[in-house]
Amino acid sequence: GENVEQHPSTLSVQEGDSAVIKCTYSDSASNYFPWYKQELGKRPQLIIDIRSNVGEKKDQRIAVTLNKTAKHFSLHITETQPEDSAVYFCAASAGGGADGLTFGKGTHLIIQP
């Protein structure tokens, strides 16, 4: 089955700086890659996703890049703000998400004032 590795497990950045979280996946058939943000005690919330026919996608301060050849994808957050502090999860699916997602173990992003 699919295996998703996520790094780093903890990332501390100064407010205003950029943050990058990286994930690799094992199943070359995977075609859907969402990113979720989870605040303490809350549900995971989708922040951005990308499909295998696209190399990059942006939404204001966040962007995701996908390298299918290397089987890795990354989340980029620019101009970080205190409200960006949370745990971020990457995920992958070979069925466009229909047959469930395989998640990475998460990255705790800490924004230092």
Add this chain to the structure above:
Amino acid sequence: DAGITQSPRHKVTETGTPVTLRCHQTENHRYMYWYRQDPGHGLRLIHYSYGVKDTDKGEVSDGYSVSRSKTEDFLLTLESATSSQTSVYFCAISEDDIGQGEQFFGPGTRLTVL
């Protein structure tokens, strides 16, 4: 948030007792999922459903069963709860029309098995 509710939100039970968690949606989405979340493991898929009475196993299905008799409800049953099933359980839904696939999560159920 999408119209997803989970019940109960918190439950404490004893080893060996049966437990049923309920997920209810008002979005009329076709796909429903059960995940568990444990420290150091992220979220792991237990079972999912792609329609009424249509279900399939996920990565960590041992010790769990599911049922979906109506579009809006997806039940997760622990036949005989064990301490290793102490976790936070999230339900998710997806419309999964062609080109879609986004999953939206419910508020979660915190289950403690003593």
